[in-house]
Amino acid sequence: MLSVRDLTLVHPESETPAVNRVSFDVAPGEIYALLGPSGAGKTTVLRLIAGFEETEAGSVSMQGELLSAPGKTTPPEKRHIGFVFQEFALFPHLSVEQNVCFGIRVARERREGARAEAEARGRELLARMQIERLAARMPSRLSGGEQQRVALARSLAPRPPLILLDEPFSSLDADLRGVIRGEVRRYLKEHDMAAIIVTHDQEEALAFADRVAVMRDGRIVQEGAAEDLYKAPSSAYVANFLGGCNVLDGEATGDRAMTAIGEVMLVTEATGPVRVALRPEHLLLEEVNGEVLETGDDAAGAGNAGHSSHSLARVVERDFHGHDITFRVETNGVSLVVKSAYDANWREGDSVRLTAREKGVVVE
Amino acid sequence: MRRRPPWYLTFVPALVTIAVALPIAYLAVRAMEVDGAMLREILLRERNLLLVRNTLGLMLGVIAGSSLLAVPLAWLATSTDIRGRGIVTLLSVLPLAIPGYVLGYSLLALGSPYGPVQELFGMTPFARATGFGGALVTLTLYNFPFLFLTLRTGFLELDPALGESARALGLSPLATFRRVTLPQLWPAFASGALLVGLYVLGDFGVVSLMRFETFSYAIYLQYSASLDRAYAAWLAIGLLALTITILAIEFRIAGRILLERSGKGSRRERRLFRLGKWALPAYAFVGTALLFSLALPIGSILFWTARARDFSVAELLPSLLDSLSVSIPVALVATALALPVALLAGRFPSRAARGFERIAYLGYAIPPLALALGFIFLTLKSVPFLYQSLALLIAALAVHFLALALSPIRSAVRTASRTLEEASRSLGRGRRETFRAVSLPLLWPGIAGAGLLVFLSAMKELPVSFLLAPLDFQSLPLRVYGYTTEAMFAEAGPYALAILLLSSLGAALVLQVNPGDAR
Numbered sequence: 048m049l050s051v052r053d054l055t056l057v058h059p060e061s062e063t064p065a066v067n068r069v070s071f072d073v074a075p076g077e078i079y080a081l082l083g084p085s086g087a088g089k090t091t092v093l094r095l096i097a098g099f100e101e102t103e104a105g106s107v108s109m110q111g112e113l114l115s116a117p118g119k120t121t122p123p124e125k126r127h128i129g130f131v132f133q134e135f136a137l138f139p140h141l142s143v144e145q146n147v148c149f150g151i152r153v154a155r156e157r158r159e160g161a162r163a164e165a166e167a168r169g170r171e172l173l174a175r176m177q178i179e180r181l182a183a184r185m186p187s188r189l190s191g192g193e194q195q196r197v198a199l200a201r202s203l204a205p206r207p208p209l210i211l212l213d214e215p216f217s218s219l220d221a222d223l224r225g226v227i228r229g230e231v232r233r234y235l236k237e238h239d240m241a242a243i244i245v246t247h248d249q250e251e252a253l254a255f256a257d258r259v260a261v262m263r264d265g266r267i268v269q270e271g272a273a274e275d276l277y278k279a280p281s282s283a284y285v286a287n288f289l290g291g292c293n294v295l296d297g298e299a300t301g302d303r304a305m306t307a308i309g310e311v312m313l314v315t316e317a318t319g320p321v322r323v324a325l326r327p328e329h330l331l332l333e334e335v336n337g338e339v340l341e342t343g344d345d346a347a348g349a350g351n352a353g354h355s356s357h358s359l360a361r362v363v364e365r366d367f368h369g370h371d372i373t374f375r376v377e378t379n380g381v382s383l384v385v386k387s388a389y390d391a392n393w394r395e396g397d398s399v400r401l402t403a404r405e406k407g408v409v410v411e
Numbered sequence: 412m413r414r415r416p417p418w419y420l421t422f423v424p425a426l427v428t429i430a431v432a433l434p435i436a437y438l439a440v441r442a443m444e445v446d447g448a449m450l451r452e453i454l455l456r457e458r459n460l461l462l463v464r465n466t467l468g469l470m471l472g473v474i475a476g477s478s479l480l481a482v483p484l485a486w487l488a489t490s491t492d493i494r495g496r497g498i499v500t501l502l503s504v505l506p507l508a509i510p511g512y513v514l515g516y517s518l519l520a521l522g523s524p525y526g527p528v529q530e531l532f533g534m535t536p537f538a539r540a541t542g543f544g545g546a547l548v549t550l551t552l553y554n555f556p557f558l559f560l561t562l563r564t565g566f567l568e569l570d571p572a573l574g575e576s577a578r579a580l581g582l583s584p585l586a587t588f589r590r591v592t593l594p595q596l597w598p599a600f601a602s603g604a605l606l607v608g609l610y611v612l613g614d615f616g617v618v619s620l621m622r623f624e625t626f627s628y629a630i631y632l633q634y635s636a637s638l639d640r641a642y643a644a645w646l647a648i649g650l651l652a653l654t655i656t657i658l659a660i661e662f663r664i665a666g667r668i669l670l671e672r673s674g675k676g677s678r679r680e681r682r683l684f685r686l687g688k689w690a691l692p693a694y695a696f697v698g699t700a701l702l703f704s705l706a707l708p709i710g711s712i713l714f715w716t717a718r719a720r721d722f723s724v725a726e727l728l729p730s731l732l733d734s735l736s737v738s739i740p741v742a743l744v745a746t747a748l749a750l751p752v753a754l755l756a757g758r759f760p761s762r763a764a765r766g767f768e769r770i771a772y773l774g775y776a777i778p779p780l781a782l783a784l785g786f787i788f789l790t791l792k793s794v795p796f797l798y799q800s801l802a803l804l805i806a807a808l809a810v811h812f813l814a815l816a817l818s819p820i821r822s823a824v825r826t827a828s829r830t831l832e833e834a835s836r837s838l839g840r841g842r843r844e845t846f847r848a849v850s851l852p853l854l855w856p857g858i859a860g861a862g863l864l865v866f867l868s869a870m871k872e873l874p875v876s877f878l879l880a881p882l883d884f885q886s887l888p889l890r891v892y893g894y895t896t897e898a899m900f901a902e903a904g905p906y907a908l909a910i911l912l913l914s915s916l917g918a919a920l921v922l923q924v925n926p927g928d929a930r
Binding site for chain 2: 098122
């Protein structure tokens with residue numbers, strides 16, 4: 048439905064483009080996430096799609112209609128693309144209800160009952176955002192979280208075929224965030240609206256979006272279904288951004304690689320020097336039961352087919368989170384992060400047996 | 412991002428810059444029209460030294476006098492348990508509503524023969540306030556509210572945690588006050604004192620009524636005697652130099668204040684000082700201050716107005732019409748010019764945009780007499796048919812008051828942000844519809860407020876009108892001034908009262924725009 052091709056924008060003060068040849072497609076009703084650190088160019092991509100900025104190269108088209116190209120920009124109001132601003136942008140001179148009804152098209156028709164219909168739709172959204180009781184308030188008398196929900200309701204109310212969400216849940220506290228996120232997602236799916244969400248929160252991207260693109264320095268570095276991206280990051284950057292990662296240097300021979308923690312099985316075959324990514328929850332710590340462990344380079348000789356080898360590690364840090372425990376361990380001069388179950392009871396200085404439970408991913 | 416302002420947003424501010432720069436340039440041109448020997452003679456006149464001493468002496472005296480009133484009042488109104496702190500605050504700001512020359516008139520009229528003091532006591536217990544003393548008292552009573560306002564903000568922003576940590580670090584209460592509290596208050600005091608200093612430099616009405624020879628008064632004497640206009644130009648340049656020095660100091664301090672206020676944490680409620688047995692002296696102090704700054708001047712004006720028995724309100728009408736014929740166009744022009752300057756600064760921030768804004772402020776900060784003199788030289792040289800025309804007066808006042816229009820419009824522009832327009836467009840409203848439904852409703856209060864503020868200021872403006880007005884032009888301020896210089900206090904009364912009413916309206920307006928100031 049939405050098709051973005053080679054979109055590029057250079058800010059006048061900087062040499063590197065803010066957005067650099069970005070291309071992607073969004074299907075009708077699909078939720079697409081742009082994930083990346085601040086300054087990666089995510090918001091600028093949204094602003095280009097919305098028509099607030101003119102593109103210098105590339106194009107944006109929707110439902111076969113060209114919206115943006117160098118020298119051609121369809122004005123924002125003709126695009127039928129909603130926008131939820133990071134800074135909310137509520138109209139300060141209008142009440143919450145007037146804000147929410149501002150963009151509902153039927154409200155501007157002279158038709159009998161049109162206004163009532165618009166108000167009903169506004170009410171429904173206020174209820175779903177749990178701010179019905181605030182309908183008559185002015186925006187200046189709302190908390191940040193309340194303002195953000197009004198902004199969401201306002202942009203959802205006209206039911207545009209595509210809606211752009213710029214950090215739309217950032218001001219909500221943890222409990223409410225999950226609820227509102229679910230409510231927005233349901234609303235989008237009910238009315239077959241597509242959405243692009245910009246966020247720097249990987250959990251949010253993974254939970255909310257159907258497909259995720261990771262951005263860095265104005266470019267999309269990897270794109271795919273949320274789970275695929277998590278399981279098979281193409282680079283250490285993406286691996287790290289999606290939930291933290293241990294990246295080890297190693298020497299690959301076919302389906303395994305020799306690393307500082309011994310032999311690690313690989314998802315894809317490779318040969319020569321490689322970098323292997325292992326997620327903290329994919330590593331296992333076990334009791335050293337008096338057995339003698341080969342460590343490091345010696346483990347190569349073990350060669351137990353199909354399994355990664357063990358190595359001996361020392362616990363240097365223990366971080367209790369309640370639902371789990373994060374350990375930092377050292378072995379053969381490298382330091383790794385390991386996530387263990389809540390009942391793991393090793394302390395700083397303990398010796399443990401370290402094993403990779405899952406296959407490692409070769410990354411750039 | 413990659414945006415250029417439309418041409419008119421740069422054109423108008425550039426025009427304003429020229430309008431401020433040209434009269435100053437013509438001052439310089441006129442000043443340089445003397446030969447070398449003459450120049451040496453002008454620069455080495457002994458009188459120059461006297462003028463500098465008088466001007467700076469008056470400035471420092473008024474700053475000191477204002478501090479004596481403003482520091483205790485601000486402390487009482489913010490940091491003690493005195494009853495009616497809101498009223499103390501309001502009454503401490505109110506003297507601003509009496510223009511300096513009206514205050515001067517009222518104090519001169521107070522102690523004059525057949526004045527209220529003589530009527531009451533059968534004699535005048537104090538000599539008529541003139542010269543340095545008269546100027547000092549009048550300007551202090553007019554100016555201390557400026558200092559009060561900045562100090563009040565300073566006291567309110569004092570962080571009690573800082574004082575407490577100083578005590579915890581072993582400092583005595585006195586040492587804490589000296590080493591922690593005072594340095595925190597210093598920026599507020601400095602910015603208020605500079606405001607007062609700038610006003611004293613530019614004041615013409617009070618010093619000329621009191622016949623105290625500062626730069627402004629000397630410029631007027633030189634000019635009106637028409638003896639030596641080159642010397643008048645040199646005097647104006649000297650005054651300008653003093654003003655710019657003060658502005659430069661203020662600029663540096665303002666930069667520092669910004670730094671000092673950047674580290675904001677959450678702040679606890681301040682503990683109020685219990686006056687206890689000191690409550691009575693405190694009330695006495697507030698009462699005395701208000702007696703001199705409000706009660707006596709207003710009483711004097713009412714007394715003399717009542718004396719003008721054969722005066723009918725209809726006599727005010729020609730003057731009122733003269734005032735309106737200038738003030739309304741000035742309000743419209745200044746607001747219209749301020750809008751592009753504010754839009755450029757708010758929407759397309761750049762070094763140039765900030766420069767334009769600063770030049771607009773300069774037009775307000777430079778002494779009005781110097782500005783007016785520059786306009787006179789400018790018209791006589793290049794457009795003589797405009798000399799002493801209403802159009803010139805309107806133009807000069809519009810340039811002068813532009814800065815007043817700037818602040819309300821600027822904050823309105825901040826409210827009506829570009830993001831809001833984008834939000835409206837993304838909700839399907841076109842450019843014009845967005846302007847009607849979003850931008851205009853948000854900008855309008857600022858524009859209207861700016862226009863009203865300029866209008867009321869122009870209604871009571873004296874020095875620029877005094878030099879530039881057409882011969883038959885008799886606005887309300889010119890009437891008050893003219894009658895006062897002739898010691899015709901009864902005749903001046905009704906005009907002074909009219910200005911007082913207009914001015915109070917302006918004060919009420921400002922308080923409504925900044926309701927925080929009233930509390």
